[in-house]
Amino acid sequence: MIEVNGLVKIYKLTKRQMRQRKEKDKVKIAVDGITFEARPGEIFGLLGPNGAGKTTTLRCVSTLLSPSEGDIRVCGFDTAAQGVEVRKRIAFLTNELKLDGHFTPRYTIRYFGSLYNMAPEEIEARAASLFKTFGIEGFQDTKIDDLSTGMKQKLSIAVSLIHDPEVVIFDEPTNGLDIITARTVTDYLMSLKAEGKTIIVSTHIMSVAEKLCDRFAVILGGRIVAQGTLEDVLKAAGSQTQDQVPDTILDLEDAFFRFYQRQELEDQASGVIS
Numbered sequence: 001m002i003e004v005n006g007l008v009k010i011y012k013l014t015k016r017q018m019r020q021r022k023e024k025d026k027v028k029i030a031v032d033g034i035t036f037e038a039r040p041g042e043i044f045g046l047l048g049p050n051g052a053g054k055t056t057t058l059r060c061v062s063t064l065l066s067p068s069e070g071d072i073r074v075c076g077f078d079t080a081a082q083g084v085e086v087r088k089r090i091a092f093l094t095n096e097l098k099l100d101g102h103f104t105p106r107y108t109i110r111y112f113g114s115l116y117n118m119a120p121e122e123i124e125a126r127a128a129s130l131f132k133t134f135g136i137e138g139f140q141d142t143k144i145d146d147l148s149t150g151m152k153q154k155l156s157i158a159v160s161l162i163h164d165p166e167v168v169i170f171d172e173p174t175n176g177l178d179i180i181t182a183r184t185v186t187d188y189l190m191s192l193k194a195e196g197k198t199i200i201v202s203t204h205i206m207s208v209a210e211k212l213c214d215r216f217a218v219i220l221g222g223r224i225v226a227q228g229t230l231e232d233v234l235k236a237a238g239s240q241t242q243d244q245v246p247d248t249i250l251d252l253e254d255a256f257f258r259f260y261q262r263q264e265l266e267d268q269a270s271g272v273i274s
């Protein structure tokens, strides 16, 4: 279970960041008061365009960043006060590779298992099962530098899951993956869901959200503009229609653009210039 309550994250910008981004303010409100919960046995999605605040939210949930305001509980543990307990129970996955190319998959996964104080037999059994799932069995003793990009990505995911975490947090799960690798990853997320794990993913891709997620939150400019099942979100978009023709909402993409237009109108009205 992940419970996020009134999360706010404000970044202080350096002079250089202000110059580069042409920002006048010294701070950037990346996440502006969001509340949601992700439950065991479901895939919860954060859906929003680049810069919406998805990665920042997931980093706060993973204890990599501390919230400016609000609180977060993971499996009942407070991320601020009980970070160690939270980190034992989660995997934070991204597609940014962080493996050392000089080592082999076998060595790497053993090393990560030992960081979680797992017993050697436990590591071997778990590694064998993950390597099988991700098709890495035949490459266990190949130097990581010599593996294909897809294989490296799958290894990085397998390694992050060595401790069989209750909660899996995946930032943009299919980004940068080839179609076959992406499918392996989404199938695996579905099997974790069937095992009763709590899974949260971020994505800017509507079809990924629609296919993978049981419930999601649509995020724009650090705020949740709609939340629930696909049906709930489509309904919410229909009720926001400006043109009195609610039945023109066909799919998530239509709904998303409706929220987006609505937000732009509101921003213009309140004088926010983006």
Ligand SMILES: Nc1ncnc2c1ncn2[C@@H]1O[C@H](COP(=O)(O)OP(=O)(O)O)[C@@H](O)[C@H]1O
Residues within 6 Å of the ligand: 011, 012, 013, 017, 028, 029, 030, 048, 049, 050, 051, 052, 053, 054, 055, 056, 057
């Ligand atoms: N370390 C940082 N310092 C300053 N601003 C940041 C930092 N990280 C992200 N931001 C800003 O916060 C906002 C949200 O970013 P992010 O959470 O990465 O969004 P997303 O993952 O949805 O694309 C963006 O405007 C981004 O530029």
Ligand SMILES: [Mg+2]
Residues within 6 Å of the ligand: 054, 055, 056, 171
């Ligand atoms: Mg991101």
